[in-house]
Amino acid sequence: MRAELTAVGVHELKTAEEVDRAFEAAAGKTMLLIVNSVCGCAAAMARPAVRMSMQADQLPDMFTTVFAGQDLDATARARHHLAGLPPSSPSMFLIQDGEPVFALERRHIEGRSASAIATDLVNAFQHFCGSGDASGDGSGSGAAAETMSEEPPKVSPTFRSIL
DSSP, rough: OOHHTTTOOEOOOSHHHHHHHHHTTTTEEEEEEEEEOSSHHHHIIEEEEEEEETSSHHHHEEEEETTTSSEEEHHHHHHTTTSSSOSSSEEEEETTTTTEEEEHHHHHHHHHHHHHHHHHHHHHHHHHHHHGGGGGOOOOHHHHHHHHHOOOOOTTOOOOOOO
């Protein structure tokens, strides 16, 4: 279950300190944080969706993961960085300049195909990552939120972003 992500280059964070270092390293960058899990929807939908999304042209600067239920301190610290968002596993969060700008919680994963979830991720990557990054001026998630209201990324009608 861990190797499904680490084998494709997702960096596993096993301690609270590793989570803090990843968030520090992500300053001025984008990072996908995956909260991995042993459940069936993680195996059938979440992890395959992450692997599919990694084939996109536009990607986050970093891919990271914590494992809920196994690496308790790392997961708790990741959730600390996501203050205000309910704990959910599996889940995925696109972080820009240290702030979550896009979230896929368990309720957005269960009952959906891996390809539909991958499409949601790719659309978020296109909107927030790299030179097409929504903030444009590097001013952080506030600018991204303003731009997003002007031109939202195309996502499934069943998806609700955190913005």
